[in-house]
Amino acid sequence: MSISVVSLSKQYKVHERQSGLKGAWKSLFDRKYRIVQAVNDITFQIEPGEIVGFLGPNGAGKTTTIKMLAGLLYPSGGEIQVGGYVPYKQEHDFKRMISLVMGQKSQLIWDIPPMETFLVNQAVYEIEESQFRKTLAELTELLNLEPLLGKPTRQLSLGERMKCELAASLLHRPKILFLDEPTIGLDVNMQENVRRFIQDYNRQYNTTVLLTSHYMADVTALCNRVMIINRGTLLYDGDLSLLSESLVPYKYIELQLEGSVDLPSFSQWGEVVETGGGKLKLKVPRNQVAEMSSKILQEWKVSDLTIQDPPMEEVIGLAFKEEKDAE
Amino acid sequence: MLNKYFALIRMKWVEMFEYRAESVIWILGALTQPLVTLAVWLGVSDGGEIQGFSPNHFILYFACLIFVERMTTAWDVWDLDREIRQGTFSFPLLRPLHPIHWGIAENIVYKVFFLSILLPIWIVAAFFIEPLRLALSPLEWVAFLIAVLFGLAIRFLMGWCVGLLGFWVSRVVAIYSVVEGISLFFSGRIAPLSIMPPTIQKIGEILPFSYILYFPVEILMGGVTLERLVTGMIGQVVWIGILYGVFHFLWKAGLKAYSAAGG
Numbered sequence: 001m002s003i004s005v006v007s008l009s010k011q012y013k014v015h016e017r018q019s020g021l022k023g024a025w026k027s028l029f030d031r032k033y034r035i036v037q038a039v040n041d042i043t044f045q046i047e048p049g050e051i052v053g054f055l056g057p058n059g060a061g062k063t064t065t066i067k068m069l070a071g072l073l074y075p076s077g078g079e080i081q082v083g084g085y086v087p088y089k090q091e092h093d094f095k096r097m098i099s100l101v102m103g104q105k106s107q108l109i110w111d112i113p114p115m116e117t118f119l120v121n122q123a124v125y126e127i128e129e130s131q132f133r134k135t136l137a138e139l140t141e142l143l144n145l146e147p148l149l150g151k152p153t154r155q156l157s158l159g160e161r162m163k164c165e166l167a168a169s170l171l172h173r174p175k176i177l178f179l180d181e182p183t184i185g186l187d188v189n190m191q192e193n194v195r196r197f198i199q200d201y202n203r204q205y206n207t208t209v210l211l212t213s214h215y216m217a218d219v220t221a222l223c224n225r226v227m228i229i230n231r232g233t234l235l236y237d238g239d240l241s242l243l244s245e246s247l248v249p250y251k252y253i254e255l256q257l258e259g260s261v262d263l264p265s266f267s268q269w270g271e272v273v274e275t276g277g278g279k280l281k282l283k284v285p286r287n288q289v290a291e292m293s294s295k296i297l298q299e300w301k302v303s304d305l306t307i308q309d310p311p312m313e314e315v316i317g318l319a320f321k322e323e324k325d326a327e
Numbered sequence: 328m329l330n331k332y333f334a335l336i337r338m339k340w341v342e343m344f345e346y347r348a349e350s351v352i353w354i355l356g357a358l359t360q361p362l363v364t365l366a367v368w369l370g371v372s373d374g375g376e377i378q379g380f381s382p383n384h385f386i387l388y389f390a391c392l393i394f395v396e397r398m399t400t401a402w403d404v405w406d407l408d409r410e411i412r413q414g415t416f417s418f419p420l421l422r423p424l425h426p427i428h429w430g431i432a433e434n435i436v437y438k439v440f441f442l443s444i445l446l447p448i449w450i451v452a453a454f455f456i457e458p459l460r461l462a463l464s465p466l467e468w469v470a471f472l473i474a475v476l477f478g479l480a481i482r483f484l485m486g487w488c489v490g491l492l493g494f495w496v497s498r499v500v501a502i503y504s505v506v507e508g509i510s511l512f513f514s515g516r517i518a519p520l521s522i523m524p525p526t527i528q529k530i531g532e533i534l535p536f537s538y539i540l541y542f543p544v545e546i547l548m549g550g551v552t553l554e555r556l557v558t559g560m561i562g563q564v565v566w567i568g569i570l571y572g573v574f575h576f577l578w579k580a581g582l583k584a585y586s587a588a589g590g
Binding site for chain 1: 331334420583587
């Protein structure tokens with residue numbers, strides 16, 4: 001099931017409140033509105049079975065986009081098609097095909113055990129008894145839900161709740177899965193579990209997955225393709241591996257040197273970022289990496305040399321910073 | 328659809344038992360206002376009659392009022408206010424079933440629960456309090472049942488209509504409390520409409536509130552004329568139609584305005 005988005009936009013009209021009692025009183029009579037362009041003319045296409053990572057800082061427009069794709073928000077402009085449906089028309093067949101998991105919100109009914117939500121979903125999504133039992137058994141096994149099913153949701157830990165959340169969203173075997181920060185607030189172990197689960201699930205059922213996250217590890221572990229959004233505009237859409245190439249003009253050369261290091265003489269090669277214990281890290285323009293390394297090897301006694309792309313966090317950070325500077 | 332209702336009712340039942348203490352308090356808390364009002368009227372009448380209403384009439388009237396009030400009460404506006412404002416309304420909205428069915432299922436559960444408590448209390452009370460012994464004809468019972476259901480439908484739809492305003496404004500509970508305040512006079516909660524000033528009676532016949540409480544209470548007290556029965560039911564049906572239309576409109580427009588608050 002594919003997703004196709006053309007020139008999608010969303011504007012919010014926000015009431016600007018002034019702070020303080022006086023401000024509150026003033027805004028009773030003189031309401032000022034501001035138009036916030038949450039999503040601005042974005043276009044992309046996602047093929048069936050793809051896992052795509054959707055990255056961006058807080059307030060970039062990720063969640064707004066996902067909510068439009070899930071049919072919760074009405075777009076201000078542009079076209080969306082998800083699995084052949086127009087989401088905001090809210091057709092039941094469309095809803096049976098998708099699922100949205102929000103890390104910060106819960107679809108589980110708060111005061112009663114998760115199993116009760118599962119049973120409601122079985123009826124609401126019209127899942128046949130035999131299929132329901134089978135899917136539930138599978139999910140119980142994969143996510144280790146057995147001890148959680150009978151506890152009231154409010155007594156579950158954040159990680160336990162997220163596992164039940166995933167199960168509740170997958171009972172009807174959605175073809176398209178929207179995950180909005182599914183690992184937020186989870187410990188490293190649980191993040192890893194959730195990631196592995198999503199990956200397995202995608203492979204097994206060829207589910208299309210669109211995932212937003214603040215954790216780079218989620219994206220590098222799961223997605224081959226990323227889309228980067230900031231201030232509602234799509235900055236990058238393509239291979240994760242090509243991301244640093246297209247956004248960051250440098251690489252790092254890390255050296256382990258034999259004997260003493262004469263630091264100043266290295267600055268001619270590139271910017272020295274880290275030193276200590278005979279180790280040295282140089283920031284070198286991308287197109288000069290090969291040339292530099294061979295020169296360094298000729299002139300110095302080097303016991304080890306590695307060439308690295310900057311870490312993802314740095315790449316993304318830079319992408320947003322550059323955009324800010326350009327303003 | 329039956330399956331869906333069965334599952335929703337089951338779940339709401341389980342949920343209600345999580346809150347059993349609150350549920351009982353809810354019933355008892357609702358007794359205070361009518362009982363105080365009754366005490367006032369008994370004091371005012373001082374053993375005599377007020378426009379044909381004897382003390383026994385007042386006792387029966389307010390007992391009927393408590394019963395019908397509980398059977399038609401609707402709290403969806405509070406849920407809608409919270410869910411829309413906090414964005415959790417997204418979850419029922421994501422499922423392939425109109426969110427109003429969750430509300431209907433919840434109402435069925437609580438109304439059955441209220442009935443199972445109020446009915447035995449009434450029966451026991453009737454042994455001791457003579458005016459509570461009802462003598463209705465089968466037709467009157469059927470009419471009462473339908474009138475209560477229609478009254479419930481009017482109040483439920485009113486709650487949803489006000490609640491859906493939450494798509495545009497952020498504290499609809501405040502709006503609803505104004506509606507409730509107006510209904511105090513015209514629904515018969517303060518006094519039987521028949522002893523109210525004629526202007527209030529006239530307005531009351533037009534507004535929906537008397538069709539929620541006063542009309543079913545009239546039937547339950549017995550001796551209502553066939554003409555009144557027919558006009559009352561027509562009034563109820565008209566209001567259900569109007570409110571359903573408003574609800575439908577607000578729903579369509581509201582979805583476009585919904586902002587699914589929160590990350």
